[in-house]
Amino acid sequence: xxxxxxxxxxxxxxxxxxxxxxxxxxxxxxxxxxxxxxxxxxxxxxxxxxxxxxxxxxxxxxxxxxxxxxxxxxxxxxxxxxxxxxxxxxxxxxxxxxxxxxxxxxxxxxxxxxxxxxxxxxxxxxxxxxxxxxxxxxxxxxxxxxxxxxxxxxxxxxxxxxxxxxxxxxxxxxxxxxxxxxxxxxxxxxxxxxxxxxxxxxxxxxxxxxxxxxxxxxxxxxxxxxxxxxxxxxxxxx
Numbered sequence: 389x390x391x392x393x394x395x396x397x398x399x400x401x402x403x404x405x406x407x408x409x410x411x412x413x414x415x416x417x418x419x420x421x422x423x424x425x426x427x428x429x430x431x432x433x434x435x436x437x438x439x440x441x442x443x444x445x446x447x448x449x450x451x452x453x454x455x456x457x458x459x460x461x462x463x464x465x466x467x468x469x470x471x472x473x474x475x476x477x478x479x480x481x482x483x484x485x486x487x488x489x490x491x492x493x494x495x496x497x498x499x500x501x502x503x504x505x506x507x508x509x510x511x512x513x514x515x516x517x518x519x520x521x522x523x524x525x526x527x528x529x530x531x532x533x534x535x536x537x538x539x540x541x542x543x544x545x546x547x548x549x550x551x552x553x554x555x556x557x558x559x560x561x562x563x564x565x566x567x568x569x570x571x572x573x574x575x576x577x578x579x580x581x582x583x584x585x586x587x588x589x590x591x592x593x594x595x596x597x598x599x600x601x602x603x604x605x606x607x608x609x610x611x612x613x614x615x616x617x618x619x620x621x622x623x624x625x626x
Contacts, residue, residue, distance in 0.1 A: 417571030
């Protein structure tokens with residue numbers, strides 16, 4: 389579970405960022421715990437009692453205590469240098485002050501969804517929450533495969549074939565469980581029998597995808613609209 393705080397005295401901004409994150413979470417099966425605060429004081433009091441976050445989207449222009457002051461309190465008073473902070477502002481000119489708080493990034497207003505998601509993914513990478521290894525069991529043995537090497541999964545009833553750049557193997561499981569684990573790594577269920585790695589798709593067609601190993605995989609008719617939406621969303625984030 390990746391814990392995220394959103395802190396802005398404009399409720400519309402909080403709602404916008406929360407919607408962006410929830411949409412991404414639903415689409416990628418990523419587990420996010422999101423808490424919204426409408427003042428820096430609320431956020432700081434919550435953290436003072438030992439409640440921490442992996443990432444904070446923090447507005448600068450708040451009253452009576454602005455986001456920069458809250459950021460300094462998190463760093464200098466709480467001695468928390470682990471939590472990533474992304475500052476939000478409709479103004480420029482904070483370069484030096486931002487440097488003092490060691491933020492992950494700065495997001496200008498109006499908010500762009502692609503930037504919000506890029507910062508989320510960067511924070512997860514820094515926190516090592518994206519891992520990079522797929523694990524499965526066979527008999528009494530456990531196997532680990534680098535996710536970047538996986539091309540696609542194919543199901544045959546209760547058995548699942550995993551195809552990688554080096555070889556292939558089979559294990560028992562369900563495609564639903566595989567997608568729960570792999571959705572956040574840009575794996576897409578294009579058919580009830582296939583989950584593919586977006587990074588290994590060489591050609592996107594309306595009815596099929598061609599993978600990096602030359603395999604043609606069908607996109608089922610009921611899933612074509614959703615697959616297209618996922619494709620466009622990923623391309624906008626890149």
